[in-house]
Amino acid sequence: MSDILVIAEHRQGELRPVSLELIAAAKEAGASSVTVALIGANAADLTGAVSVEGVDEIVTVPTASANFQPDEWKAAVEALIAARSPSLVMLPHSVDSWGFAPALGATGNYGFATDVFGIANEGGEWVVTRAMYKEKVHAEIDFPGKSTVVVTVRGGTWKPAEGSSSPAVSSLDASATANSSHVEFIEPPATGDVDITQAEFMLSIGRGIAEEDNVEQFSELADAVGATLGCSRPIADSGWLPKSRQVGQSGKVVAACKLYLALGISGSVQHQAGMKHVDNIIAVNTDPEASIFSIARYGIVGDIFEIADELVTHFE
Amino acid sequence: MKILVAIKQVANLDDDFEIRDDGKDVDHDFCDYEINEWDDYSLETALQIRENNGDEGEIVVVTVGPDDAEDELRKCLGKGADRAIRVWDDAIEGSDQVAIARILTKVVEKEAPDMVFMGVQAADNAYAQTGVAVAQQLGWPHAAVVNALEYTPGASTATANRELEGGLEEKITVNCPAVMTIQLGINEPRYASLRGIKQAAGKPLDEISHSDLGLSDDEVGEAGSVSRVRKVFVPEKGQAELIEGTPAEQAARLAEILKELSGA
Ligand SMILES: Cc1cc2nc3c(=O)[nH]c(=O)nc-3n(C[C@H](O)[C@H](O)[C@H](O)COP(=O)(O)OP(=O)(O)OC[C@H]3O[C@@H](n4cnc5c(N)ncnc54)[C@H](O)[C@@H]3O)c2cc1C
Ligand SMILES: Nc1ncnc2c1ncn2[C@@H]1O[C@H](COP(=O)(O)O)[C@@H](O)[C@H]1O
Numbered sequence: 005m006s007d008i009l010v011i012a013e014h015r016q017g018e019l020r021p022v023s024l025e026l027i028a029a030a031k032e033a034g035a036s037s038v039t040v041a042l043i044g045a046n047a048a049d050l051t052g053a054v055s056v057e058g059v060d061e062i063v064t065v066p067t068a069s070a071n072f073q074p075d076e077w078k079a080a081v082e083a084l085i086a087a088r089s090p091s092l093v094m095l096p097h098s099v100d101s102w103g104f105a106p107a108l109g110a111t112g113n114y115g116f117a118t119d120v121f122g123i124a125n126e127g128g129e130w131v132v133t134r135a136m137y138k139e140k141v142h143a144e145i146d147f148p149g150k151s152t153v154v155v156t157v158r159g160g161t162w163k164p165a166e167g168s169s170s171p172a173v174s175s176l177d178a179s180a181t182a183n184s185s186h187v188e189f190i191e192p193p194a195t196g197d198v199d200i201t202q203a204e205f206m207l208s209i210g211r212g213i214a215e216e217d218n219v220e221q222f223s224e225l226a227d228a229v230g231a232t233l234g235c236s237r238p239i240a241d242s243g244w245l246p247k248s249r250q251v252g253q254s255g256k257v258v259a260a261c262k263l264y265l266a267l268g269i270s271g272s273v274q275h276q277a278g279m280k281h282v283d284n285i286i287a288v289n290t291d292p293e294a295s296i297f298s299i300a301r302y303g304i305v306g307d308i309f310e311i312a313d314e315l316v317t318h319f320e
Numbered sequence: 321m322k323i324l325v326a327i328k329q330v331a332n333l334d335d336d337f338e339i340r341d342d343g344k345d346v347d348h349d350f351c352d353y354e355i356n357e358w359d360d361y362s363l364e365t366a367l368q369i370r371e372n373n374g375d376e377g378e379i380v381v382v383t384v385g386p387d388d389a390e391d392e393l394r395k396c397l398g399k400g401a402d403r404a405i406r407v408w409d410d411a412i413e414g415s416d417q418v419a420i421a422r423i424l425t426k427v428v429e430k431e432a433p434d435m436v437f438m439g440v441q442a443a444d445n446a447y448a449q450t451g452v453a454v455a456q457q458l459g460w461p462h463a464a465v466v467n468a469l470e471y472t473p474g475a476s477t478a479t480a481n482r483e484l485e486g487g488l489e490e491k492i493t494v495n496c497p498a499v500m501t502i503q504l505g506i507n508e509p510r511y512a513s514l515r516g517i518k519q520a521a522g523k524p525l526d527e528i529s530h531s532d533l534g535l536s537d538d539e540v541g542e543a544g545s546v547s548r549v550r551k552v553f554v555p556e557k558g559q560a561e562l563i564e565g566t567p568a569e570q571a572a573r574l575a576e577i578l579k580e581l582s583g584a
Contacts, residue, residue: 015484015488074462074463097448099483099484100484102440102449102464102465102501103462103482104452106421106450106452107455107462109417109418109449110418110456110457112418112546115547116546118446118448119447131550135445136552137444137445138443138444140554141346141553142552142553142554142555143549144550145548146548146550147548150546183460183461183494184461184495185492186490186491187490187491189491190481190490190491192487193487205582229578229582237505241505254484254486254487256486262581263582284581286577292335293333293335297560298555298557301559303561304562304563311570311571311574314568314570315574
């Protein structure tokens, strides 16, 4: 049996696009049938949005809250597993999943792995691939004796499912006691001095710049080469550059970027979430094993200060 | 008031690391260790709550890890934690995060704190599981990826901001006691003072095993896990074309590439 259950994610009434990537992943993993779950008070409104190619069935699970609530979502997924006995349950490796998926794993009833980017079925057993040691090593993981396996899947790994289908739609009840409640969403502050999502050429700096005093040198370099200055999270967290310059999961996706120069950035998954789509990525890093090199087109294993000092002379 | 902070010692691989003979992990001789970055922020969160509580209350740090991990506990004691617990024995080797969570859960049950802080994720393997897994096993309320927190010791609820994707945040209220996973940037972690470091040497650091916590052999290690590492391997290198030469030569070639690709 290789029935796969995909838990769709939504926020503020919109389907999060990663849900469609999971549907594609389920299909590619060889699912005999794909069931998509829509959890939440108004989630049934998203039925059309997930009726894409490859979906056999949609199950809505109305809950008390319209927004994500971890206790309700956990109860919903457990009810879904009880009702459909899927062999694999896929959730996005997202902030909401981090808020409740580990609770499913911790029941001990299911196999469980997070941030999975490879999924295979070997003779009826699921084997998944994830990274370890800051992405320098990959691991194959299996789940001996578990008839249902729950995984959170890395975004940006599969192309979103497209097209349309007419899946059967049904509804399932699940009850839960919520131990936390939504107060409000807080929107990020309006874009600061610059909108990096519009920039075509980005020069981004990471923790490799070492000190706040060094920001200026790279800011001048960005001007000289005609790039917009961006950064990884530690630079913004330290207040060395405004948050509006941060590229990544909790920052901005540089949607219009065609050329991305990453200086002293290791290439964490969360940074990559904002830039790995860029066609031309160039990385400078002293660590030849830094994972940024795995997505770069060109790489320099070297010191960003030495390179920066020389590079600027070609743009004077 | 008591706050429990769980910390992990994370591994950084040396350039020339090797895979262990059984193929299931890297050889730990090729690792350098440091405290998980996220745990600095969660310890700081606990320290600030105590400061705002008229310096009243106890902060206990706990780790599940071998001898070396003691260094990180001492650093936390140096920053102001009162007491440390290290859980380890051979049977714990090979535990996944669900089994690690089971051990931490027993420690929490024993200590009965008002609040448990853990990191959002550990920098090495980025599981992002352990905090919510502990909450599940305790049956406690929880909140993940907290980047702002209002909590008064003894209060029945706390207000937390969850950091969502794209800079959006969600303000929630959470029943207490609770387990929270703390996000980078929630505060500015302090450094240990010289005085603090001296004092740390005299603070209690308990070493216990899984059986001291009342756990059986099959509740830890591989037997107590819901996943198993079958093998590890070095991924194929990406397509990056390396620019070789002296820094001057590399920069010259980089300049050409930038000019060509940016259309300048
Ligand atoms: C929920 C969540 C959301 C997150 N959102 C984001 C996000 O939006 N954006 C983001 O960036 N991160 C984000 N992170 C953090 C992320 O996990 C990493 O911690 C972060 O990306 C690391 O930044 P870095 O690469 O600059 O630093 P590091 O990982 O410390 O890397 C620094 C690099 O610089 C290199 N280096 C050092 N000195 C030099 C030198 N002189 N010359 C050349 N190279 C040098 C080192 O070899 C290293 O590779 C998020 C994390 C979580 C949990
Ligand atoms: N071995 C461990 N000992 C103590 N705490 C841990 C351990 N592993 C993980 N944690 C805690 O769980 C958080 C998230 O780690 P992880 O779920 O492994 O990504 C860490 O920041 C720690 O607070």
